[in-house]
Amino acid sequence: MTKSELIQQLAEENxxxxxxxxxxxxxxxxxxxxxxxxxxxxxxxxxxxxxxVKERESRVGRNPRTGATVSVDAKRIPFFKTGKQLRERLNxxx
Amino acid sequence: MGDQTLTRADLSEAVYQEVGLSRNESAELVESVLEKxxxxxxQGEPVKISSFGSFAVRQKGxxxxxxxxxxxxxxxxxxxxxxFRASHVLKNRINNGFQDAEEAS
Numbered sequence: 001m002t003k004s005e006l007i008q009q010l011a012e013e014n015x016x017x018x019x020x021x022x023x024x025x026x027x028x029x030x031x032x033x034x035x036x037x038x039x040x041x042x043x044x045x046x047x048x049x050x051x052x053v054k055e056r057e058s059r060v061g062r063n064p065r066t067g068a069t070v071s072v073d074a075k076r077i078p079f080f081k082t083g084k085q086l087r088e089r090l091n092x093x094x
Numbered sequence: 095m096g097d098q099t100l101t102r103a104d105l106s107e108a109v110y111q112e113v114g115l116s117r118n119e120s121a122e123l124v125e126s127v128l129e130k131x132x133x134x135x136x137q138g139e140p141v142k143i144s145s146f147g148s149f150a151v152r153q154k155g156x157x158x159x160x161x162x163x164x165x166x167x168x169x170x171x172x173x174x175x176x177x178f179r180a181s182h183v184l185k186n187r188i189n190n191g192f193q194d195a196e197e198a199s
Contacts, residue, residue, distance in 0.1 A: 001134040001141045009130055010123070021113050025123050030146040032108045036100040038187045043100040048128045049176070053188060076188045078147070080178030089136050090151060090174040 003030075037078055047085035054079050135176060145183040152177055 003026060010022045033043050033051060043051040058074040082090075102124055110120040131141050131149065140150040151174050159170040180188075 001131070001139055003143045003146075006127065006130055006141075006143075010126060013126070014123075017115075021115075024113055025109050025120075026127060028108050028112045029105050029124060029127055030143055032100065032105055034146060034184050034187055036104075037184070038190070041098050041100055045102055045105075045128060048132060049178075051178075078178075078180040078184060078188055080149075080176075082176040086132055086135070086176065089132065090176060 040076075045083065047083050049083040049086060050081050052079050052081070053077070143181075145181055147178055147180040147184055149176060149178050151175070 007019070007022050007026050010026070011017070011019050014022065036043050037051055037053050040053055042053075053076045056075050056077055059072050061070050061072040062068065063070055102121070105124045106117065106121040109115070109124060110117050113120070115123070134141050135149055135151055138151055140148060142148040154173050154175055156172045157170050159168050160166065161168055
């Protein structure tokens with residue numbers, strides 16, 4: 001499922017809303033999650049999962065092809081942990 | 095918690111502010127989005143949200159685990175796990191402010 005398919009499904013179920021507004025709703029949701037993560041916040045959606053940001057120290061890496069050493073800057077990695085309910089549903093305990 | 099954690103209520107509020115539907119309907123739409131994403135994944139279908147990231151389901155095989163407390167060997171049954179891959183747009187967004195701060199310090 002892509003973002004546009006998600007928008008399409010929502011549009012079919014909500015004929016009283018403009019497609020334009022549904023697009024804004026979907027964009028707002030994912031945008032807000034991204035904005036919170038950019039501020040280093042956690043996003044907790046019970047039953048679905050939680051997004052968080054993990055910090056990685058700078059390190060000396062290697063180009064696997066040439067073997068040359070390269071320094072890798074410290075960075076932040078977005079992380080998702082599946083919620084209990086969704087995990088159970090994925091494994092057939094709906 | 096509080097200001098450091100975003101929840102469904104914050105997402106509903108953002109939708110309410112952005113689109114001007116009722117608070118109730120905003121909350122229902124947030125729920126509906128999460129439910130549609132979940133349902134696609136439960137059916138084994140990957141979900142791709144452009145400029146955010148993608149979710150996919152992976153099948154894990156059985157392996158032998160160990161109870162860390164007792165050292166007892168226990169089989170970990172085959173199961174499905176959800177993996178999230180952030181898009182480059184999201185990764186960059188998360189790192190922009192951070193790397194500027196690092197360079198300044």
